[in-house]
Amino acid sequence: MLDLSTLNPPQRQAVTHREGPMLVLAGAGSGKTRVITCRIAWLIEQGIRAEHILAVSFTNKAAGEMRERVGGLLGRTVSRQVHLSTFHALGATMLREDIEALGYQRPFVILDEADRFRIIRDILRELRVGGTRKTEARILAIISRAKNALCSPAELPEARYNPEMPRAQRVHTLYGQALRNLNAVDFDDLLLLPVQLMRQRPDLREKYRQRFRYVMVDEYQDTNAIQLALLEELVQRERANLVVVGDDDQSIYAFRGAVAGTILEFDQRFPGARVVTLDQNYRSVGTILRAANAVISHNDQRREKNLWSTLGAGDPIPSLEFPTDAEEAEWIVDRIRRVAERDARPWRHFAILYRINPQSRILEEVLRSQRVPYRIIGGQSLFDRKEVKDLLAWLRLVLNPRDELSLRRVINVPPRGIGTTTLAALDQRAREDGLPLLDAVRAALRDGSLPERAREGATQVVQALDEARYALREAAADGLEDILDTFLMRVSLEKAILQGDRNEKIARIRWSIVQDLIGDLGRIDAPDARARLDRFVTDVSLDPRTDGGEEDADADAVTMLTIHSSKGLEFPLVFLCGMSEGLLPHQRAIDEHAVPEERRLCYVGMTRAQERLVLTRARATRRRNERIALRPSRFLDEIPPDLRIDRIVDSVGASQAERAERTSRGLAEALARLDAIDPDAS
DNA sequence: TCCAGGGGGATTTTT
DNA sequence: TCCCCCTGGA
Ligand SMILES: Nc1ncnc2c1ncn2[C@@H]1O[C@H](COP(=O)(O)OP(=O)(O)OP(=O)(O)O)[C@@H](O)[C@H]1O
Numbered sequence: 258m259l260d261l262s263t264l265n266p267p268q269r270q271a272v273t274h275r276e277g278p279m280l281v282l283a284g285a286g287s288g289k290t291r292v293i294t295c296r297i298a299w300l301i302e303q304g305i306r307a308e309h310i311l312a313v314s315f316t317n318k319a320a321g322e323m324r325e326r327v328g329g330l331l332g333r334t335v336s337r338q339v340h341l342s343t344f345h346a347l348g349a350t351m352l353r354e355d356i357e358a359l360g361y362q363r364p365f366v367i368l369d370e371a372d373r374f375r376i377i378r379d380i381l382r383e384l385r386v387g388g389t390r391k392t393e394a395r396i397l398a399i400i401s402r403a404k405n406a407l408c409s410p411a412e413l414p415e416a417r418y419n420p421e422m423p424r425a426q427r428v429h430t431l432y433g434q435a436l437r438n439l440n441a442v443d444f445d446d447l448l449l450l451p452v453q454l455m456r457q458r459p460d461l462r463e464k465y466r467q468r469f470r471y472v473m474v475d476e477y478q479d480t481n482a483i484q485l486a487l488l489e490e491l492v493q494r495e496r497a498n499l500v501v502v503g504d505d506d507q508s509i510y511a512f513r514g515a516v517a518g519t520i521l522e523f524d525q526r527f528p529g530a531r532v533v534t535l536d537q538n539y540r541s542v543g544t545i546l547r548a549a550n551a552v553i554s555h556n557d558q559r560r561e562k563n564l565w566s567t568l569g570a571g572d573p574i575p576s577l578e579f580p581t582d583a584e585e586a587e588w589i590v591d592r593i594r595r596v597a598e599r600d601a602r603p604w605r606h607f608a609i610l611y612r613i614n615p616q617s618r619i620l621e622e623v624l625r626s627q628r629v630p631y632r633i634i635g636g637q638s639l640f641d642r643k644e645v646k647d648l649l650a651w652l653r654l655v656l657n658p659r660d661e662l663s664l665r666r667v668i669n670v671p672p673r674g675i676g677t678t679t680l681a682a683l684d685q686r687a688r689e690d691g692l693p694l695l696d697a698v699r700a701a702l703r704d705g706s707l708p709e710r711a712r713e714g715a716t717q718v719v720q721a722l723d724e725a726r727y728a729l730r731e732a733a734a735d736g737l738e739d740i741l742d743t744f745l746m747r748v749s750l751e752k753a754i755l756q757g758d759r760n761e762k763i764a765r766i767r768w769s770i771v772q773d774l775i776g777d778l779g780r781i782d783a784p785d786a787r788a789r790l791d792r793f794v795t796d797v798s799l800d801p802r803t804d805g806g807e808e809d810a811d812a813d814a815v816t817m818l819t820i821h822s823s824k825g826l827e828f829p830l831v832f833l834c835g836m837s838e839g840l841l842p843h844q845r846a847i848d849e850h851a852v853p854e855e856r857r858l859c860y861v862g863m864t865r866a867q868e869r870l871v872l873t874r875a876r877a878t879r880r881r882n883e884r885i886a887l888r889p890s891r892f893l894d895e896i897p898p899d900l901r902i903d904r905i906v907d908s909v910g911a912s913q914a915e916r917a918e919r920t921s922r923g924l925a926e927a928l929a930r931l932d933a934i935d936p937d938a939s
Numbered sequence: 940t941c942c943a944g945g946g947g948g949a950t951t952t953t954t
Numbered sequence: 955t956c957c958c959c960c961t962g963g964a
Pocket of ligand 1 (some may be wrong): 263264265268283284285287288289290291292360507538539540575824825826827864
C-alpha cells in the first residue's frame with residue numbers, strides 16, 4: 258500500500274498530479290525515481306488499470322530496479338501488469354505486435370554489434386573499399402547517430418568535417434537495404450520503426466495511445482531525438498498525462514544524441530507543463546554530497562541546485578594512489594573483505610565503479626582469486642558468446658525459417674560439410690529461383706545437387722526445423738521446453754559446443770551457460786508455446802547479459818559496473834576507481850573537448866554512494882604490454898581539500914613515512930591526515 | 940572444399 | 955589478454 262506520508266510535499270504534489278504534462282527537475286538522490294514508483298501505485302489506487310500505465314527508463318538494470326520497487330508497493334501480480342521497460346524494449350514490444358504493417362515478417366531479428374560489423378564489412382568489401390575496424394566503427398556510429406537524430410547522415414551537424422561522411426552516406430543506404438532483406442532490425446530501428454509505424458498508421462497510434470494512458474519517464478535528461486519522437490507519438494501534447502523526472506547534471510548519453518538542454522526545454526515542448534523541484538537528498542552523507550556538488554559546480558550552463566542532506570556529516574573521502582592498477586585492485590578487494598567482516602556487511606553493500614568495461618578485468622581476477630562473490634553488470638561477458646548466439650539463431654529459425662541470417666550462422670554448426678562454397682551455391686540458387694535460403698536447401702536435396710557429404714546434415718536440419726515448427730503449432734504453453742529439447746538434440750547443439758573448444762572444461766561451461774539460459778524460459782509466461790518462445794528470443798536479444806534473472810539480483814555479491822550503468826542505483830559503499838586523466842576524463846573526451854560530460858559522469862559516480870565513497874587511481878597501467886603513466890584526474894582537484902584525504906599506498910613494505918613523503922602535499926600535512934583516517938584504511 | 944591453428948590487431952560510454 | 959582473419963594441410 259502507498260503511504261503518502263513517506264513523501265515530502267513536492268514529491269507528493271508530483272505523485273498525485275492529475276492531468277497534463279509535468280517535469281520533476283532535481284539533483285541526485287532527491288527521490289525522483291521514488292516519485293515515479295509511488296505515482297504508479299497512486300494511479301492504481303485511484304482505479305487506473307495497471308496495463309494503462311507505462312514507465313520508461315534507460316537501462317535494463319534501472320528498469321528491473323523500478324519493477325522491484327513497484328512490486329514492493331503493490332505486490333508482484335500487479336507490478337507485472339504495468340508496462341515497465343526501456344525505450345528499446347517498448348519499441349520491441351510494439352514491433353512484435355505490428356511490424357508486419359511495415360512490410361517485415363514476424364518475428365524479426367534484432368541484430369547485435371557483431372552482426373552489424375559483419376554487414377558493414379560485407380558492404381565495404383562489395384564497394385571494394387577496405388576498411389580497418391576503426392573505419393567500420395566510425396561508419397556504424399554515423400549511421401546510428403543519423404537514425405537517432407531522425408535524419409540522413411548528410412544532415413548531421415558533423416557532416417562537414419567528418420572524413421568518413423561520403424562513404425557513410427552510401428553505406429547507410431546499402432546497410433538499410435541489407436537489413437530489410439534479412440528481415441532484421443538494429444537497436445536504433447527499435448525506436449525508429451515504431452515512430453514510422455505510428456506516423457503511417459493513425460489507427461495503430463490510437464491503439465497505443467489507448468493502451469498507454471499514463472506515461473512516465475525516468476532519467477529524462479538522456480532522451481534523444483528519436484526517443485522524444487516516440488514519446489510525442491504516444492501522448493497528446495497538451496493533454497498528455499506525462500510525468501518525466503530527471504537531472505540536467507546527470508546527462509551522460511550525449512554520444513547517443515541526448516542533449517542536456519532537452520530537459521530544460523520540457524515546458525516549451527509540452528505546453529502548460531508544471532515543473533517541480535526537489536532539494537532534499539535522501540541518499541548520501543554530507544561529505545559525499547558536498548564533494549560531488551563541488552565537482553559539478555565547475556560546469557557552466559547548468560541549473561544551479563541547492564541539495565542538502567540530513568544523513569550526517571560523513572567522513573572525508575579517501576583519494577588513494579597506487580603504483581599500478583593491479584595494486585589498486587588488490588587493495589580494493591582486500592578492503593572490501595575487511596570491512597565486510599569487521600562491520601558484518603553483506604557483499605551487496607559494495608560496488609566498484611569504473612569508466613570503461615576493460616577496467617573490470619583486473620578487478621575480476623582479484624575478486625575471483627580472493628573468493629569474493631561478485632557480479633558484473635553489462636560488459637561483454639554474455640553478450641559476445643558464440644554459444645548464446647548460436648542458440649538464439651536456432652530458436653529464431655524455429656519461429657521464422659526464412660531468417661537467412663540465422664540460418665547462415667548455424668547451418669554448419671557443428672560442421673556439416675556445408676562450407677563457404679556450398680553455401681554460396683545455395684545462395685545463388687535461392688536468388689535465381691526467388692526462394693528463401695532454407696527452401697533452396699530443400700530443392701538442392703530433392704534434385705541431388707547438394708554435394709554428397711552435405712546431404713545427411715542438411716536433411717537433419719530441415720527435418721528438425723519442420724518437426725519443431727509442426728509441434729509448436731499445436732503446443733500448449735508448457736509444451737515448449739520439450740519441443741526445444743528435442744529440437745536442440747536433433748541439431749546437435751550440445752555436440753557443437755562440446756566439440757567447439759579444445760579445452761573441455763571451457764566447453765562444459767559454455768554448454769552450462771546455454772542450459773541456464775534455456776532454464777530462464779521458465780520465467781516467461783505467455784498464452785501459448787509460440788508466444789513464449791517469441792518473447793524469450795526478444796528478451797535475450799535485448800539484454801543477453803542478465804543470465805540469472807531474479808534470483809541473481811537477490812544474490813549477495815559485490816557489484817561491478819561502469820558509471821553509465823550505475824545511473825539511478827545506490828550502494829552503501831562505493832569504490833570509484835581509475836580516477837586518472839585519460840580514464841576519467843577519458844582521453845577521447847579530452848581530445849573532443851567533451852570534458853563537461855565527463856564531469857557529469859564523475860558526479861553520477863560519486864552520488865551513487867550512500868555512506869562511504871573511496872576514490873582510487875594508479876600511477877601506471879599496462880595496455881598492450883606497454884606501461885602507460887597516468888596522472889591524477891583533474892576532478893580530484895575540484896574536490897575541496899577539507900573533504901578529502903590524499904594518500905599514496907605503495908607496495909607492501911614501504912614505510913609509512915616513505916609513503917607520505919611522496920604525496921604532493923608534503924610530509925607534515927600528509928601525516929596529519931593519516932591520523933584522521935580510520936585505522937584500517939590501508 | 941573444409942577446417943584447425945597461428946599470427947596480427949584491438950579498448951568509451953548503452954540498447 | 956582475447957578475438958578475428960588467413961593460410962596451409964587433409
Ligand atoms: N521522501 C523520502 N523520505 C525518505 N527517503 C526517501 C524519500 N524519497 C526518496 N528517498 C530515498 O532516497 C534514495 C534516493 O531516491 P531516488 O533513487 O528516488 O532518487 P533519484 O532522485 O531518482 O536519484 P538519482 O537522480 O541519483 O537517480 C532512495 O533510497 C529512496 O528510497
